[in-house]
Amino acid sequence: xxxxxxxxxxxxxxxxxxxxxxxxxxxxxxxxxxxxxxxxxxxxxxxxxxxxxxxxxxxxxxxxxxxxxxxxxxxxxxxxxxxxxxxxxxxxxxxxxxxxxxxxxxxxxxxxx
Amino acid sequence: xxxxxxxxxxxxxxxxxxxxxxxxxxxxxxxxxxxxxxxxxxxxxxxxxxxxxxxxxxxxxxxxxxxxxxxxxxxxxxxxxxxxxxxxxxxxxxxxxxxxxxxxxxxxxxxxx
Numbered sequence: 001x002x003x004x005x006x007x008x009x010x011x012x013x014x015x016x017x018x019x020x021x022x023x024x025x026x027x028x029x030x031x032x033x034x035x036x037x038x039x040x041x042x043x044x045x046x047x048x049x050x051x052x053x054x055x056x057x058x059x060x061x062x063x064x065x066x067x068x069x070x071x072x073x074x075x076x077x078x079x080x081x082x083x084x085x086x087x088x089x090x091x092x093x094x095x096x097x098x099x100x101x102x103x104x105x106x107x108x109x110x111x112x113x
Numbered sequence: 114x115x116x117x118x119x120x121x122x123x124x125x126x127x128x129x130x131x132x133x134x135x136x137x138x139x140x141x142x143x144x145x146x147x148x149x150x151x152x153x154x155x156x157x158x159x160x161x162x163x164x165x166x167x168x169x170x171x172x173x174x175x176x177x178x179x180x181x182x183x184x185x186x187x188x189x190x191x192x193x194x195x196x197x198x199x200x201x202x203x204x205x206x207x208x209x210x211x212x213x214x215x216x217x218x219x220x221x222x223x224x225x226x
Contacts, residue, residue: 004156006156035216040122040218041218042117042119042202042216042217042218042219043157043202043204043216044216045213045214048213058213088154090156090157092156101147101159101162102147102159102204102214103159104149104156104157104158104159105156106155106156107154107155107156109154
C-alpha cells in the first residue's frame, strides 16, 4: 500500500535533548513537508522540500532542522533551541503533477518533560 | 496576518441536514484550494479541492463553492452524518509560486444523531 508513515506515534523526551521524528513516503512524491499543530490552531509550516538535497524554511523553522538525502525520507530534528517543542507533528507529501494536493501521515505527538 | 481564516471554530448540525463550513482568504494570488477532515490524534484526510478557474466542485456528499470576488469558499456536506464529526481545515496555495499551502485554524463540526 502506498502512503506516508511517521514514527513513533508518541514520543517523550527530556528538556534539552534533541529528538528526530521520522517521515517516509512511498508515493514517489517530489515534495515533502513538516507541520506543527497546537491546540486550537491550524497547521503551521516548519520546513518543506521540493526536491532531494534541497529544503526551505517555513513559517516557524526556528529550533528545527531537516534533511532530504532521499526522495522517500524527510526526517525532522527538534533541537533544544526550540522553546515550546511539545506539539503534534505532521508530515505530508505532494506531487506537482497532481496540483500539489498534500497527503498527510498519521502524525507524531511529541511531549517534552 | 492570517491569510486564510475560518471564523467559526465550531458548528453543530442535525443528522441528515446540510453542513456549511466557511473559509475566507486575503491573498488574491491563491488559485488552488483544498478541504481536509481531521480526527483527533490523526493526520488530516484530503476531502475535495477546487481550482480558481471553477466556482464549484462536487464529490458525492461534498461540494465546494468558490467566490473569487468575495475571496470566500465554502464546503457543503449533504446529508450530514455522525461520522462527519471532525475538524475541517481549508488550505490555499498559489500554484504558480512555491509548493506552500496556508491552512486555516479549522472548524469543529459535530453532527447530532
